[in-house]
Amino acid sequence: MSILVIAEHDNASLNGATLNVVAAAKAIGGDIEVLVAGSDCAAAGDAAAKVDGVSKVLVADNAAYGHQLAENVSLLVAEIGKNYTHILFPATSNGKNIAPRAAALLDVQAISDIISVESADTFKRPIYAGNVIATVQSSDAVKVLTVRGTAFDGVAAEGGSAAVEALASVDDAGISAFVGEELAKSDRPDLTAASIVISGGRGMQNGDNFEMLYKVADKLGAAVGASRAAVDAGFVPNDMQVGQTGKIVAPDLYVAVGISGAIQHLAGMKDSKVIVAINKDEEAPIFQVADYGLVADLFDAIPELENSI
């Protein structure tokens, strides 16, 4: 077995999601190599070389890969990927953008969002908003997978000493260009990596009221998320959405505030270790998955919570 892991990085450093993907690669078993495609990405390549269990790091350093344009990176992955039995991406927005494109170039049916490795060709993945878990077997020669980070404990970021090899090939499809980005800046932990997440829903009523959640979050070192309803209503930006089509989180503690608990939201958080629901509607479906439910007006409960932690 020879496995190619596609690194998630920002050129300067490695994103933690990569460590979860290497863990999935270890579960498959075999030789693990990591591709770092980017621009001025030597630092990310060096970080990948230190990751536990990695035997070789391939660095493709070119402006064409700088913003992870799928049109360019997929050509590179398809070109080198045919020499591997498995190609693994994180199920991040980048991974989801590139993996299917690379798979189709290899004439492979990719498998999205795996949550367990049963054998080298058999995997489990959630379907129907996580209401069903399917065990699927691939008959393609190369397996192209995206890995749900919350389902695999990341390997150690340090301890390895893989060889780093520079790739000369440049794939620039020339059909797409990066224009710009607006990235959320926050001192709070990343939503998908935080050990505590506090999310607000429609019950928050407006964006200003999220300030109450930020105060609690800052006391607990928590990240702040939101339900689709809160994002659609414009209370908070899209990168905070937790759910079937947003971010998947599985922290030690998830606090759902003013969230009714639609199945699409539960799909994004029900693997959390401990779930707390605060909602004034005692019939809200969120209480069916909550370990601790508090039927209360959030505008009373949240300030009180802030003062008692």
Add this chain to the structure above:
Amino acid sequence: MKILVAVKRVVDYNVKVRPKSDGTDVDIANAKMSINPFCEIAVEEAVRLKEKGVATEIVAVSMGPKQSQEQIRTAMALGADRGILVESDEALEPLAIAKCLKAIIANESPDLVIMGKQSIDGDNNQTGQMLGALTSMPQGTFASEVEVADGKVKVTREVDGGLQTVELNLPAIVTTDLRLNEPRYASLPNIMKAKKKPLDTTTPADLGVDVSPRVQTLKVEPPAERQAGIKVADVAELVDKLKNEAKVIS
């Protein structure tokens, strides 16, 4: 310009789907079926581009059983001009769907393809990207804003860190995210008119596409159920439980 919109017939988003007791498949025999919500957003975006005078024709395409005609009619009631059904009783994988769409694109030569980022049954989030690879078209996935100008399309994308904007040469593929628009309701006169719009039917075999599955589903099962929890009386009890019982805060 001509826009091709792909729509899929799926179990309605309000239905909680469960596995059959023998674990062979999901139990959806009598479930309510609808147009995939992301596909509905795709149709709405195409209609808005036509209303702005950017697009001149909208072709709605679906792949699936005969009943998928209903979802094509839904797209027509929202404003699509005509429809194509690629009829197949087999469940089609994203790669097979992308290959069928490629064959249709070869006949139709659209300037823009708009489709949902994922269907809420398989949750694969693959078809648009695969179609991009097969047609060598650029892709603007997870779109929250689409602007066509000067032979290009500018797409604002919802990404993990926030928003990213890319500019794509036409023809291009756009896959929709939730915030792109809010689909309208079809009016009764438009629903009636949709019944008279042309709808062609073809098959994967007619298109010369091999749709044999590459991935076999061995088993389906329910996810691990969470134990029902307890209700706490007040914030003080909640904090006490979190500190001393669950030990998740200190």
